[in-house]
Amino acid sequence: MATATKTGQLTLAKSITEALRRSLKDDEKVLLLGEDIGKLGGVFRVTDGLIAEFGPERVIDTPLAESGVVGVAIGLAMRGYRPVVEIQFDGFIYPAFDQIVAQIAKLHYRSRGTVRLPITIRVPFGGGIGSVEHHSESPEAYFAHTAGLRVVSASNPQDAYDLLRQSIASDDPVLFFEPKRRYWSKGEVNLDPTESLDFSKARVVSPGTDVTMVAYGSLMTTAKEAVEAAEDDGVSIELIDLRSLSPLDLDTVEASVRKTGRLVITHEASEEGGIGAEIAASITERCFNWLEAAPARVTGFNIPYPPAVYEEYFLPDMDRLMDAVDRVLGKHNSRSAWEN
Amino acid sequence: MLRATVSKPDAAEGDILGDEAYIQLITPEGERVENPAFDPAVADIDKSKLADLYEDMVVIRRIDTEATALQRQGQLALWPPLLGQEASQIGSVRALRDDDYAVPSYRENGVAFIRGVSAEDLMRTWKGYAHGSWDPQLHNLAIPNVIIGAQTLHAVGYAMGIQRDGAKSASLAYFGDGATSQGDVNEALVFSAAYQAPVVFFCQNNHWAISEPVRLQAKRQIADRSPGFGVPSLRVDGNDVLAVLAATRVALERAYSGGGPTFIEAVTYRMGPHTTSDDPTKYRTSDEVAEWKTKDPITRVEKHLEKLGAFDEKLQSRVKAKADAVAAELRSKCIGMPKPGPLSMFENVQVEDNPVLERQRAQYAAYLEMFEGEE
Structure with missing residues (x-):
């Protein structure tokens, strides 16, 4: 019965659990590795119950060494396995940086296509949970900058399920960024969708005519608030959920900007060298003659992720998005003084 | 024989160039040393099989000489010589079965040759035409890794895969003395012990990490380190092909039978430069090199075969013909390689x-x- 596949309302975290469960069930080569993912079910309980269902040979609690976890995942993939690694928090990924960017990202290329590494690295990312340092970072641009990696981020439960299943099924290595402050937001999830949008594609979430707004992950919720607020002001925003951060679906953004002539990009990660910079540059190259204003970025500042007390200022919110919308529309905005 | 307990400081501490206390079956003078613990592991190595190992070493030394010449002639961009490490490479790779999986660093070109990698594939990387060349699945040999020690984790992961497949095989990681300082090697030891993975850590202590002496990496013998991780170790004369073969076989048997990981320190010496771009006269003495020349891995097998009456004209011409043929093939494939x-x-x-x-x-x-x- 088709109804058996409908779960009703699931939290985003549970939709990831279901994607892992289905992937483990469908392919015996799928393994989970990570710190505290066994009996505890992970610090966010995303792997809750999976060790009981699939056993410790497939849901593997690892020693506390991120380079080690990712490094042995490579060896398992060389042997024909399909490892899914959990990095406990965004800020803990750096010890594994070499194994990700110098090993995983390059092995297919370095082996002239003979080695495939179908490894998925799950990373809860972003701030807004009032945590201590190293628990709120957005390191996605490092990996989007690295050739050979796919970088994906979900913003809602259905996408989290679909994108993770596609990431695990992919023969390419994927960095899967989970919007941790939306783990508990709920949505309808179809566990057997007849067709789901390819994980390399962005989605136009709401069509509009005046401004294109591009977001991903946790900030999609914020961006939706901005779309509604703008609508009240008579401004029509076309909102795009990037979903794939590498490769970027620039064709979708380009088509939208050719229509609207205006672009606002937002992410929590700091501005310099970020995903927004790449989109702004690429879209300016592709759409220079269609742009009515310079693309605007609304991002974290170029500071280390600040102590929790500053989060409300650091993280892009609806008001900062609206200020940028005013800027691309040529209306009075916070930077008017710099615009002459 | 296996160092399963924490070692105590002794007089040798601080003098890790001292080569006492390792497994040696053939002395530099070509004398066979009896060793009740390790002799059984090489009981099948008769005169004829020892001559085969001798041939292997001569051939890979010839590959090394030829490749070094090709680099000097502008045909290769770079070459990392294996001169002096023939016994470590041959003894270890000849211990492996076809279904074992070796994970090399960048100096194991002798290992690659024995695993069946073609001349063209051996040269392509060092010619600058590719980063890695062969299909690992064809040879059960990963492509070289230049990031020091990173590959040891891959070997452990591969071994965890072997465990999950219920297979009776093992993986073997090659790395050097410098790599033992890397976090990845230490993490690999932790993971291998945690899961009792069927992996052999094969450390060629060639005494130099480019210009840095081994005593900068380790204040105690390298083989003393892994027991602290719960990984027993063996220290072996890395210039003695028979001893390396025996030690590696012992370690592999442990892996096959569920005994878990083993660490081997093969004490050898890098007679050449780190790579063809290096100038070792800037950091080490000619006396040191001369001393190690007296421990040459090939000469001692010649002497031993002589004592056995097996180092005859027939063997010498056979080995020379093989080495000549391999070198000629290497040269022609290298020079004739089409540029992509x-x-x-x-x-x-x-x-x-x-x-x-x-x-x-x-x-x-x-x-x-x-x-x-x-x-």
């Missing part, structure tokens, strides 16, 4: 389509087309 076209650099970045990369490739192709027909 520029657009092939875009291949094999990812398995699945990447429209952004495809656009970049197409735009670069269009750029190149502008010059077509020009001289």
Whole structure:
């Protein structure tokens, strides 16, 4: 019965659990590795119950060494396995940086296509949970900058399920960024969708005519608030959920900007060298003659992720998005003084 | 024989160039030393099989000499010599079965040759035409790794895969004394012990990490380190092919039978430079090199075979013919290798389509087309 596949309302975290469960069930080569993912079910309980269902040979609690976890995942993939690694928090990924960017990202290329590494690295990312340092970072641009990696981020439960299943099924290595402050937001999830949008594609979430707004992950919720607020002001925003951060679906953004002539990009990660910079540059190259204003970025500042007390200022919110919308529309905005 | 307990400081501490207390079955003078613990592991190595090991070592030394010459002649961009480490490479790789999986660093070109890698594939990387060359699945040999020690984790992961497959095989990681300082090697030891993975850590202590002496990496013998991780170790004369073969077989048997990981320190010496770009006269004495020349891995087997009456004209001409043939093949494949076209650099970045990369490739192709027909 088709109804058996409908779960009703699931939290985003549970939709990831279901994607892992289905992937483990469908392919015996799928393994989970990570710190505290066994009996505890992970610090966010995303792997809750999976060790009981699939056993410790497939849901593997690892020693506390991120380079080690990712490094042995490579060896398992060389042997024909399909490892899914959990990095406990965004800020803990750096010890594994070499194994990700110098090993995983390059092995297919370095082996002239003979080695495939179908490894998925799950990373809860972003701030807004009032945590201590190293628990709120957005390191996605490092990996989007690295050739050979796919970088994906979900913003809602259905996408989290679909994108993770596609990431695990992919023969390419994927960095899967989970919007941790939306783990508990709920949505309808179809566990057997007849067709789901390819994980390399962005989605136009709401069509509009005046401004294109591009977001991903946790900030999609914020961006939706901005779309509604703008609508009240008579401004029509076309909102795009990037979903794939590498490769970027620039064709979708380009088509939208050719229509609207205006672009606002937002992410929590700091501005310099970020995903927004790449989109702004690429879209300016592709759409220079269609742009009515310079693309605007609304991002974290170029500071280390600040102590929790500053989060409300650091993280892009609806008001900062609206200020940028005013800027691309040529209306009075916070930077008017710099615009002459 | 296995160092399963914490070692105590002794007089040798601080003098890790001292080579006492290791497994040696053939002395530099060619004398066979009896060793009740390790002799059984090489009981099958008769005169004829020892002559085969001798041939292997001569051939890979010849590969090394030829490749070094090709680099000097501008045919290779770089070459990392294995001169002096023939016994470590041959003794270990000849202990492996076909279904065992070896994970090398970048100096194991002798290992690669024995695992069946073609001359063309051996040369391609060092010619600058590829980063890695062969298909690992064809040879059960990973491609070289230049990041020091990173591959040891891959070997452990591969061994965890072997466990999950219920297979009776093992993986073997090659690395050097310098690598033992790397976090990855230490993490690999932790993981191997945690899961009792069927892996052999094969450390060629060749005494030099480019210009840094082994005593900068380790204040105690390297073999003393792994027992602290719960990984028993063996220290072996890395210039003695029979001892290396025995030690590696013992370690592999432990792995096959569920005994878990083993660490081998093969004490050898890098007679040549780190790579063809290096100048070792700046950091080490000629006396040191001369001393190690007296421990040459090939000469001692010649002497031993002589004592056995097996180092005859027939063997010598057979080995020379093989080495000559391999060297000629290497040279012709290296010089005749077709240069890849520029657009092939875009291949094999990812398995699945990447429209952004495809656009970049197409735009670069269009750029190149502008010059077509020009001289």
